[in-house]
Amino acid sequence: MFQTLKNYFGYASFRPLQQDIIQNILAKKDTLVLMPTGGGKSICYQLPALLMEGTAIVVSPLISLMKDQVESLQANGIAARALNSSNNETENINLRRECLQGKIKLLYISPERLLIETNFLLRDIQISLFAIDEAHCISQWGHDFRPEYTQLKVLRNQFPEVPIVALTATADKITRKDIVQQLDLKDPKIFISSFDRPNLSLEVKRGYQQKDKTRTILEFIEKHKNECGIIYCMSRSKTESVAAMLMKQGIRATVYHAGLSSEMRDKAQNDFINDRVQVVCATIAFGMGIDKSNVRWIIHYNLPKSIESFYQEIGRAGRDGMESDTLLFYSLGDLVMLSKFATESNQQEINLEKLHRMQQYAESDICRRRILLNYFGETMDHDCGNCDVCRNPPERFDGTIIVQKALSAIARTGQQIGTRMLIDILKGSANQEVIDKGYDKLKTYAAGRDIPARDWQDYLLQMLNLGYFEIAYNENNHLKITESGQKVLFGKEPAMLVVIKREEFVPTKEKRKKKAKEEVLFPTPVTFGNENKDLFEELRTLRKKLADQQAIPAYIVLSDKTLHLIATQQPTTIEAFGNINGIGEYKKEKYGKEFIELIKKVLKE
Template sequence: MQQSLINSLMKDTLKTYFGYDNFRPLQEEIIRHILNKKDALVLMPTGGGKSICYQLPALLSEGTAIVVSPLISLMKDQVEALQSNGIAAGALNSNNDETENANLRRACIDGRLKLLYISPEKLVTEKDYLLRDMNISLFAIDEAHCISQWGHDFRPEYTQMGIIHQQFPQIPIIALTATADKITREDIARQLHLKNPRTFISSFDRPNISLTVKRGFQAKEKNKAILEFINRHSGESGIIYCMSRSKTETIAQMIQKQGIRCGVYHAGLSPQQRDKTQDDFINDRIQIVCATIAFGMGIDKSNVRWVIHNNLPKSIESFYQEIGRAGRDGLPSDTILFYSIGDLILLTKFATESNQQTINLEKLQRMQQYAEADICRRRILLNYFGETTTKDCGNCDVCKNPPERFDGTIIVQKALSAIIRTDQQIGTGLLIDILRGNYSTEVTGKGYQELKTFGAGRDIPVRNWQDYLLQMLQLGYFEIAYNENNHLKITSSGTDILFGRAKATLTVIHREESAIKGKKKKVIISKEFSFGLPGTENEDLFEALRGLRKQLADQEALPAYIVLSDKVLHLLSISRPTTIEEFGAISGIGEYKKKKYGKDFITLIKQFVDNT
């Protein structure tokens, strides 16, 4: 087929089925590579358009594409999205009854299905039966980092995927992931036996996501900050990640007491309970999910507006993938990471006791460096994935509030002096009690109230002491002896400060004012995210469009964002099309959705235009 014809077909298919006029960076190149029957490894951030890289070549090829996916919920989401665009797709899994699976098998053998989603376990059992009798166009391995023990989400069942190329040597394989460092990428290619694969690495930059780190918050202060943040994001979907199951429960209860719909998701719940939480979240029956890291891979929800990390994540890969669940539609979204010395101590313990101690400690150290940085946080993230930029992002807390420094020698000396006077046999909690002059049981039990430094730092709030100790740890003035009950040990640099041979510079701590209760953060569509359209958005029209979308989604038992994304609703409320053709010209509306939903939305918009 001539290249010009292929180009034309690719563009037409993109518009007809997905509603887009242009490809995103690298998509066109990847699709052409797959159509030429060559293997590929694709790294593209969450929300970057990975799915189109295999869905579009599947539509342009004879036969059925096999998509390997780790979660039934993810398959369900993808299949619903494809069917809502008029594409024949199905998922072969244990949630179906035998009649459903039999019909799917027959549709595949007859060539009536363009994409079949399947789990790695199911693929292994079907390879000598169903797959042998099918005309397969390509294999797509989604969440491919699951195959590697170096990846942050290793799944043993993925290691069997190497059989694909042995049994089907002529069929191209595209492996896709949002997060994989160099060692993981090499492992994916090796284990899948990819033949001379080309690696495509998209930009990891997600400029629509704001990045904020809050250090040294105690539990009560953290809870208060979380509630204020949720209050500013009234009605907007969000995820709160916690380190422990019990913490997800307690935070969810706190939020529920405020009358906010909130669910819980962790490995201690039954599969039915977890499925219900996920389904409720996807369908907007609950606004927030408090979850351990077990939650999220199956979430393709485009309108998650914020993500909070209640604790420090164990690696930048995990952190990046989790914050990537916000703002998949490209609209402004916020993330907050809370970080304390307690997190660091616990995660170091986990990493030290793991089977891959060296690499896990290294990954944790890089995460720690990100959390403690006083340079643009986005540059640190991009650099981790091998991408450099010469400009600060302007959308992280460091860029918005550049750090101010002061001579903190006396503060540091007070802390180090207390450590020395206890023979370096205390942890951070006891150190703060001594500095603050608290007559706690542990302090009085060891006679520490008699120390010269007892109460020497009572003028500094506990939260600020937490922050200063994190700074001192980062600056290398003391170390934590993890093998000695987390006692603090002064380094040679710390000794120089303590005895006045050197000065210590600390960063000024800024505390933001509490949010006014009931005052919602106004979502401002900045020039960067205004979609290049003239005119301004009408909030009342947007809400009316949201209501109509919900009504249509409920009729079809679909998540609202699958009917039309938030981004499309914003475009409709700005451009206000009054004909079916104008409606179909909106980016993100394909032929199928134009015919299916055009009349309803046009009627509503016309009523609005006539009444204003």
């Protein structure tokens, strides 16, 4: 296993959970993998595919995603192909022949095509495993539901002995349960990696008008010279106006949205992947097929519709583990528009609840990373130090009694109420529903009448964000006390809440100018000790030349992180070059000579 990891992928050790996941798959057991974007999900099925007999079938929702994965595997000397509508008939005939001869280790295929091929190609070849990538697409509770994914249960019926691996970067508890049911996974082992991406800084700007957004974006990009990023916008027209504004300022930008022809979308994506443009202004249609490891920043021009969408979109930055920045603009206008979309959707209640949680993230005075992690069911017992709230901490007080009153009321109703009813009970409201249900007889009835209702709203939001209770949106949004909440309720741990301050966040022009000067917006990027900066630039030029010769993106030749390591360690033999993290046997043989010659030349100069 370790030999294969080093030879093909260039790594000397596994990331957390990868080894356990691979061993589970090699034992032919069904597996569900939750790992953040950039956490190393792909190796979890690619490596066992190399070690097992037969061909691994990888189900993937987008042609661009398949293309990217296949190019990366081929660049590592692995026999991988994609079967999809972009192939011509000759390509498909050759591909089928190679499959039947057992020459292909990984075959990428769309869910629609898979359903056709279950009665043809798949019947005639030896299959090592099925990997369902972006598995959250199968669940109606997921943020990216695709109906064609729901028919994948056929795999269990037709290939009962073949292990199924479902992989996703974004799935809350309810979505996870749904994935297991929909795919009919047999006693699956569920691996949940930490959702924490400490290399991403998190920042929210509230109440900014268009003028202020423009100024902030230009300052932001100025601090990220020569580093590429994505600006997500709510509407197609906004992507075009923001791109036009950037180009007017001499910034290489392009546009990507569903209203463009597929040729124009492909061109935009290829220009970005191949570093011909610095910025893509895009709707959420962009990104799932992007495995570009050196995206250094993400801006959300508007509020996203859910935490899952937001988490997946910011996850496209810093996939190589290096410091990257994220910035979210949030205004009331966004909220009104998104509420309208959610109300008009087929799943009004769920979508409104998800939007509400996104709003809470944007308005919070609590460490933003803790909120994100709590949403995915992960508790962090300390603040992150790498978000705007941590950098400008609010004033806190011991709010244990307030939290205990609220949790006690939730517990005494059998955890069968939502936030509105909870506040009614705490305030001692005598409305009909409270009396009909007998909640006026509870010990905690009117226990919080000394606190104004809108302050209760704020405290409950803080409690939710601190992970003391969660909202079950598949049970009429009822509140459920978590393990952390139990500890506070029974006096085992204190609860620190933020002092509520009511002034509105709309600084004047003068205040804003002063604030812009004072505020340290961007953390210092990671440095690599004695890195030779001139050498790094030369290495980048050589990488670009090699990539252009093969018509593949530069990061597929070598990642930015690997280039930084080369510029730091400055190897002068092929052997030393091959020992650098991220360089396997295939890349050592293929590129070693040219890189070593360049390093020697630069060091001599």
